[in-house]
Amino acid sequence: MQVTSIPRTVHRHVEVDGVRVFYRESVPDRADAPVLLLLHGFPSASHQFRRLIDALGSRYRLIAPDYPGFGNTEAPADFTYSFDSLADITEGFVERLGLTRFVMYVFDFGAPVGFRIAGRHPEWIAGLVVQNGNAYEEGLSDGARHFISLRPETPGDEDIVRGLFTLEGTRGQYEGGTADPEAVSPESWLLDQHFLDLPGRKEAQLALAFDYHSNVAEYPQWQAWLREHTPPALIVWGRNDMFFPEPGAHAYLRDLPEAELHVLDTGHFALEERLPEIAPLIADLLDRVWS
Structure with a gap:
């Protein structure tokens, strides 16, 4: 019986500007293997990519960090939570690992x-x-538009945001929109909730929620970057996402007309249900980029 190659995955920390960043990384068979940087979403962490790492990590170097306020990363008590600061720490993480060229997987946050x-x-x-x-x-x-409009100074808005931090809210993000909820491992949302319930984590997520409007303000800049640099791109989208509906996938084609687009009958956390379809598409992109 032939067993599919299963990669060695290591779990490490690296210090970046006072933040102890946790990350997981596959050790592929080739030292010069293509690199895929995996950037997770809310309310998850690098563990959301563990099955993808098992599927592709023997051929490619997959690296998945946890942001400050997520997963196993440890941030100081006075850390300021904003999307700029998450990018600052992730940028420093990339520099600490000496990465100079990689394909970037972006999901949600x-x-x-x-x-x-x-x-x-x-x-x-x-x-x-x-x-x-x-x-x-x-x-x-x-x-999503209503959520982005919420402000900390408006009575009742904080309570609305905190409603997302419950076990019911976390589970709903995983199972909502799926064609087969039985394909979603309960450990995924239970682990997310464990981290959300740690001291200080809900306050960190609250700050990020109220900063989300800063991302919408930068959409024109990101679109201009895509038009200018036209990176090879694979767009994979769960069409039943309650936050980011299907038109957001097609919109990328305005700025990346050569991008490969696949819309799947699943929800927000598409990898949970559709990994067998998504993993080969990613492998194909990595092979083309590094050929």
């Missing part, structure tokens, strides 16, 4: 983090995998 980094270092970006990572106003549902 990973899009505002990743596009900020791309704007600062376009020479780093060999290609893009966009999975329900929004950069266009068409990709905002009515619910």
Whole structure:
């Protein structure tokens, strides 16, 4: 019986400006293997990519950090949570690892983090995998627009945001929109909730929620970057995403007309249900970029 190659995955920390950044990384068979930087979403962390790392890590170097306020990364008590600061730490993480060229996978919060980094270092970006990572106003549902309009000084708005930090809210983000909820491992949303319930984590997420409007303000800059640099791109989208609906996927084609687009019948966390379809598409992009 032939067993599919399973990669060695290491789990490490690196210090970046006072933040102890946790990351997981596959050790491929080739030292010069293509590199894929995996940028996670809310309310998750690098563990959302563990099955993708198992699927592709023997052939490619997959690297997935946890942002400050997420997963196993440890930030000082006085850390200021904003999307700029998440990008700053992730940029420093990339520099500490000595990465100079990689394909970047952006999902959910990973899009505002990743596009900020791309704007600062376009020479780093060999290609893009966009999975329900929004950069266009068409990709905002009515619910997302309302969420972005919330402000800390408005009575009741903080309570609305905190409603997302419950076990019910976390589970709903994973199972909502899926064709087969049984394909979603409960450990995913249970682990996310564990981290959300740690001291100080809900306050960190609250600050990021109220900063989300800063991302929408930067959409025109990110779109201009895409038009200027036209990186090879794979766009994979769960069409039943309650936050970022399907028009957000098609909008990328305005600025990246050569991008490969696949819209799948699933929800926000598309990898949970559709990994067997998505992993070969990513492998194909990596092979083309590094050929």
